[in-house]
Amino acid sequence: MVVLASAGGNTVPAIARLVQADEDTIRQVIHRFNETGMASLDPQWAGGRPRLISPDEETFIVTTANTRPEALGRPFTRWSVRKLAEHLSSLAARPIEIGRERLRLLLIKHSITFQRTKTWKESNDPDREAKLARIEQVSSQFPQRVFAFDEFGPLVIRPQAGAGWARMGHPRRLPANYHKLHGVRQFHGCYSVGDDQLWGVVRRRKGATNTLAALKSIRRARPDGAPIYVILDNLSAHKGKAIRAWAARNKVELCFTPTYASWANPIEAQFGPLRTFVIAGSDHPNHPALTRHLHAYLRWRNANARHPDVLTAQRRERARIRSERQRRWGQPATRAA
Numbered sequence: 001m002v003v004l005a006s007a008g009g010n011t012v013p014a015i016a017r018l019v020q021a022d023e024d025t026i027r028q029v030i031h032r033f034n035e036t037g038m039a040s041l042d043p044q045w046a047g048g049r050p051r052l053i054s055p056d057e058e059t060f061i062v063t064t065a066n067t068r069p070e071a072l073g074r075p076f077t078r079w080s081v082r083k084l085a086e087h088l089s090s091l092a093a094r095p096i097e098i099g100r101e102r103l104r105l106l107l108i109k110h111s112i113t114f115q116r117t118k119t120w121k122e123s124n125d126p127d128r129e130a131k132l133a134r135i136e137q138v139s140s141q142f143p144q145r146v147f148a149f150d151e152f153g154p155l156v157i158r159p160q161a162g163a164g165w166a167r168m169g170h171p172r173r174l175p176a177n178y179h180k181l182h183g184v185r186q187f188h189g190c191y192s193v194g195d196d197q198l199w200g201v202v203r204r205r206k207g208a209t210n211t212l213a214a215l216k217s218i219r220r221a222r223p224d225g226a227p228i229y230v231i232l233d234n235l236s237a238h239k240g241k242a243i244r245a246w247a248a249r250n251k252v253e254l255c256f257t258p259t260y261a262s263w264a265n266p267i268e269a270q271f272g273p274l275r276t277f278v279i280a281g282s283d284h285p286n287h288p289a290l291t292r293h294l295h296a297y298l299r300w301r302n303a304n305a306r307h308p309d310v311l312t313a314q315r316r317e318r319a320r321i322r323s324e325r326q327r328r329w330g331q332p333a334t335r336a337a
Helices: 002-007 012-019 023-041 055-066 081-089 098-109 128-141 208-221 241-249 269-278 287-303 306-320
Strands: 146-156 184-192 197-203 229-233 252-256
Touching: 002 012, 002 023, 012 081, 012 306, 023 241, 055 098, 098 128, 128 229, 128 252, 146 208, 146 269, 184 208, 184 269, 184 287, 197 208, 197 287, 208 229, 208 241, 241 252, 269 287, 269 306
Parallel strands: 146 229, 229 252
Antiparallel strands: 146 184, 184 197
């Protein structure tokens, strides 16, 4: 308005009355427009003092935060915000003075958070690559003929910790447990990869006899006599002579996961929902009651295999056992074409 009024030939006092501003302010606006042109209409005003941390120093701070203190000659295994700020200010070659709150905000800006250290175990199986390649091959080429088998347990009769909805400050409470008089059981689970169906039975213990019975139930799921593929781990009860002979006679190929790589078995992700929806937060009186609840859930799960809660529990279990996206450990993620 000031510039247009001035261009129209109005005097400074008249413009000041029009926009209800001081005459000196009007003169400053007109002089700035005469000097810088249209850029004066959008002044880049900014408050506060100039930045004290340069982009290079910010990168250096982030690199230091991601480095173990021991590697920099510090006698501790992790940084605190206070220790990191003191370390940065004490550097002889490149001292950086930064407050703890500014440092905390800078780390958050670069997605650096305080996290628990996690461990993992690499497979030392000499046939690791061949076994993983075979599992991937049959799973991608013959999904309708691929099954997975494993035991889930031990199932113990005792109050199990869990989570659920309750009135604030009044969580559900379970009795303490001092005596375990019911022994343990093992759920022998069978999973059809192509059909996304899970079934199984509860046994007193693991053993070759129970494994063979589970494999026979899998064979009955495809009674056409065509070859099937069963993925299972390296438990000794899974690869006895009787099991291998039966598998050879009935066109069943046993695809064993590498040692310390049970995450390659697709049934492992199916045990996450079992733990979440049947075991956690339970207080079953005995094993028959636990078995009834388990099979009731399996019937619901097979009728609602794509339920969002089931899929979410499966993703969490995959992440827990380090098999998210079916990636092999140590290998980069596959890029989309």
